[in-house]
Amino acid sequence: MDKKLIEITGAGHGFEECPLLAPFGFKGGSSSFLWNTMALLKSGDLYGCGLGTEGILWSDEKVFFTSSNLSGSAMMFLMTSYALKRAIGVKFREPPELLDILLPDVYEYGRKVTGVDELRKTFALNSLVAVDNAAWQLYFRANGLKDFEDIIPDYAAPMLQCRHEKLACVSLVTYNVTEDYIKQIALEQAPLMKIKIGKDPEWDIERLKQIHSLIGGMETPYTESGHILYYLDANGRYENLDSVMRLIDVADKIGAFDRIVLFEEPFSEGSGIDVSTVPVCVAADESAHSDEDVENLAQLGYKAVALKPIAKTLSMTFRMLAAARKYNLDVFCADLTVNPIMVDWNKNVNARLKPLHGMKIGAMESNGAQNYTNWAEMEQRHPCYGADWIAPKDAIYTIDDDFYARSGGIFEDSKFYLDRAMGNAIN
Numbered sequence: 001m002d003k004k005l006i007e008i009t010g011a012g013h014g015f016e017e018c019p020l021l022a023p024f025g026f027k028g029g030s031s032s033f034l035w036n037t038m039a040l041l042k043s044g045d046l047y048g049c050g051l052g053t054e055g056i057l058w059s060d061e062k063v064f065f066t067s068s069n070l071s072g073s074a075m076m077f078l079m080t081s082y083a084l085k086r087a088i089g090v091k092f093r094e095p096p097e098l099l100d101i102l103l104p105d106v107y108e109y110g111r112k113v114t115g116v117d118e119l120r121k122t123f124a125l126n127s128l129v130a131v132d133n134a135a136w137q138l139y140f141r142a143n144g145l146k147d148f149e150d151i152i153p154d155y156a157a158p159m160l161q162c163r164h165e166k167l168a169c170v171s172l173v174t175y176n177v178t179e180d181y182i183k184q185i186a187l188e189q190a191p192l193m194k195i196k197i198g199k200d201p202e203w204d205i206e207r208l209k210q211i212h213s214l215i216g217g218m219e220t221p222y223t224e225s226g227h228i229l230y231y232l233d234a235n236g237r238y239e240n241l242d243s244v245m246r247l248i249d250v251a252d253k254i255g256a257f258d259r260i261v262l263f264e265e266p267f268s269e270g271s272g273i274d275v276s277t278v279p280v281c282v283a284a285d286e287s288a289h290s291d292e293d294v295e296n297l298a299q300l301g302y303k304a305v306a307l308k309p310i311a312k313t314l315s316m317t318f319r320m321l322a323a324a325r326k327y328n329l330d331v332f333c334a335d336l337t338v339n340p341i342m343v344d345w346n347k348n349v350n351a352r353l354k355p356l357h358g359m360k361i362g363a364m365e366s367n368g369a370q371n372y373t374n375w376a377e378m379e380q381r382h383p384c385y386g387a388d389w390i391a392p393k394d395a396i397y398t399i400d401d402d403f404y405a406r407s408g409g410i411f412e413d414s415k416f417y418l419d420r421a422m423g424n425a426i427n
Contacts, residue, residue: 003093003094003139003143004093004142004143005091005092005093006040006043006091006092006093006138006139006142007089007090007091008041008043008087008089008090008091008098009042009043009044009088009089010040010041010042010088010425010426011039011040011041011042011075011084011085011087011088011425011426012038012039012040012042012084012421012423012424012425012426013037013038013039013040013080013081013084013130013281013421013424013426014037014038014417014420014421014423014424015035015036015037015038015077016035016037016371016404017033017034017035017073018033018034018035018036018336018339018373018374018378019032019033019373019374020032020033020034020371020372020373021179021370021371021372021373022176022371024172024174024178024337024371025175025176025196025199026057026058026174026196026198026233026235027057027058027061027099027114027198027235027237027343028061028198028199028237028371029061029064029065029351030056030057030175030176031056031057032069033069033324033409034053034054034055034073034337034372035053035054035073035075035076035077036051036052036053036054036338036339037052037053037080037130038050038051038052038130038136038417038418038420038421039051039052039053039080039083039084039130039131039133039134039421040084040418040421040422041084041087041131041134041135041138043138043142046138046142047134047138047141048133048134048135048138048139048140048141049134049137049413049414049417049418049421049422050129050130050131050132050133050134050135050136050137050235051129051130051133051338051339051341051342051417052080052126052127052128052130052131052133052310052342053129053310053311053337053338053342054072054073054076054077054126054127054312054335055336055337056069056072056073056076056123056124056281057069057072057121057281058122058126058235058286058336059076059122059123059125059126059286059311060116060119060120060122060123060309062116062118062119062120063075063114063116063119063123063147065144066115066267067114067118070267072114072260074293075113075114076110076123076127077109077127077353078113079106079109079110079113079123079124079127079128080113080127080130080131081426082103082105082106082109083105083106083128084105084129085126085426086101086102086105087101087102087131087312089413090102090425092135093137094139094153095132095136095314095315096153096315096318096319097140098131098132098135098279098315099132099135099313099315099316102128102131103124103125103128105197105240106124106127106128107119107121107124108135110123110124110127111146112264118383120286120289120371121289121290121314122286122289122311125289125311125312125313126311126312126336127184128313129309129310129311129312129313130312132314132315133313133314133345133410135315136314136315136371137410137411139151140299140411141228141411142306146158147192147302147404147406147407148348148407148408150402150412152270152318153318155276155318155319155321155322156318156319156321156322157324158325159321159322159324159331159353159405160351160352160353161348161354162351162352162353162354162355162362163351163352163404164350164351164352164361164362164399165398165399165400166222166361166362166364166396166397166398166399167347167350167351167361167363167364167396167399168190168191168192168222168359168361168362168363168364168395168396168397169190169363169364169365169366169392169396169397170190170192170194170231170335170363170364170365170366171185171188171190171192171193171194171370171394171395172192172194172335172365172367172370173185173193173194173195173196173211174196175196175199179210179214182211182214182215183214183215185395186214186215186218186228186271187218187398188394189220189221189222189395190220190395191220191222191223191228191359191361191363191395192228192229192230192231192261192356192359192363193210193211193215193228193229193230193231194231194233194365194367195207195208195211195230195231195232195233196233196234196235197232197233197234197237197247198234198235198236198237198238199237201238201243201246201247204234204247205246205247205250208232208250208251208254209250209254209365210248210255211231212251212254212255212256212259215228216254216255216256216259217227221360222359222360222361222396223358223360224358224359224360225258225259225308225358225401227259228259228368229259229260229261229358229359230256230259230260230261231260231261231262231264232247232260232262232263232264233264233265233285233341234264234265234266235264235265235286236265236266236267236268236269236286236287237268237287238267240273241268241273241275241278242398243264244263244278245278245409247293248260248263248278248279248280251421257279257280260280260281261280261306261356261358261359262280262281262282262283262304262332262356263278263280263282263283263358264282264283264284264285264334265283265284265285265286265287266278266282268287269287270284271286272300273300274300275300275301275302276301277301278301278395281303281304281330281357282301282302282303282304283303283304283305283306283330283332284297284302284303284305284306285305285306285308285334288305288306288320289312289316290316290319290320290322291316291319291322291323292323294320294323294324294327294329295323295326295327298323298324298326298327298329300406302329303329303330304330304331304332304356305320305324305329305330305331306331306332306333306334307320307321307331307332307333307334307347307349308333308334308336308346309333309346310332310335310336310338310342310343310345310346311336314345314349329391330356330357331353332350332353332356332363332364333346333347333350333353333364333365334347334365335364335366335368336365337363337367337368337371337372338366338368339372339378339381340368340375340378340379340381340382340390341369341381341382341383341409341410341414341417343366343368343390344382344390344407344408344409344410345408345410346364346366347364347389347394347397347399347408348407348408348410350362350363350364351399351403351404361396362367364397369391379391381414381415381416381417382409382414383409383413383414384408384409387403387406387409388400388402389402389403389408
């Protein structure tokens with residue numbers, strides 16, 4: 001089908017500062033709130049309204065530690081607003097074309113705003129998520145499409161052939177959570193637990209020992225081994241292979257080695273360290289900004305890549321899927337503590353990915369419910385509020401025909417967010 005040429009004739013924006021129940025600790029720092037942003041793109045009488053969540057510490061810790069959570073959030077919002085203003089008058093047929101036009105300019109603008117010359121590309125991509133989502137919604141409406149299947153590009157389609165009925169909700173264990181909390185989520189039969197490490201090599205070892213002693217004997221029906229699996233996320237905080245291998249050796253000694261399904265982002269971006277000798281599946285996350293990065297990391301021995309439609313844009317995610325297929329990498333969707341509507345942008349991708357090694361079902365991280373103060377209020381803003389597939393039950397999302405038919409509601413309007421974006425036009 002020939003795609004319509006879409007011209008952006010207007011734009012709007014907005015944000016909401018959302019407090020967290022407790023400081024969210026990783027990368028040696030912590031956040032007490034997150035900004036959720038809105039981006040509106042108009043084309044004549046049609047419009048698309050996209051959402052984003054700003055992960056300042058996640059996307060570039062240099063910005064976080066040289067300014068503050070608040071000023072970093074404001075800087076990223078300025079980048080979003082700049083992108084929207086830059087988009088007015090632009091014509092495109094498919095959203096990746098718009099991303100290609102905006103990303104270089106937004107990145108350069110971000111370097112000036114933040115004062116960080118070597119700004120990580122992920123910071124710019126994070127600022128563009130709401131804009132990209134708005135473009136996909138506008139594209140969907142302009143071309144009269146039916147569901148999410150209709151927007152999947154041919155080059156990404158081979159990686160999105162599954163149609164899961166269940167998705168495990170990956171639970172997140174940050175630096176600050178208690179033993180009681182860890183046992184609680186394990187008792188809820190969470191089959192895959194994401195554990196934040198990278199605070200300090202010795203601390204990490206003791207943390208793994210602690211967690212394995214608490215939940216190592218618990219069972220789940222959703223993994224091949226019948227045990228809860230571990231997803232270790234170091235956020236680029238390790239300096240060398242020796243420190244990684246020491247943690248893995250300890251895991252082997254305590255009987256946790258076979259539980260490690262992913263070891264994510266052990267080294268900082270640009271380290272060039274080859275991980276092909278590491279005996280567990282090493283995954284890339286924030287160092288994989290693009291399809292080109294995926295190819296480079298695969299050549300360094302990385303065997304998996306975290307997809308983040310909600311942090312690196314859906315447009316870039318589709319391209320990264322094509323690169324991952326070329327190198328036969330495992331792929332999965334990771335969270336950025338996003339709101340319930342953005343969870344379903346992730347869910348549309350994850351529901352179609354093959355399960356991770358060791359899992360019987362698909363798995364998707366979503367930790368907003370355990371972190372946002374106003375999560376229940378956020379759920380009520382979902383255009384499909386009340387649908388059985390929105391919230392997990394006993395750590396499992398049930399993905400039914402209604403979810404697939406409505407594409408998780410991502411192409412429908414949320415009045416709360418739309419009103420905010422409509423009320424703040426960009427001139």
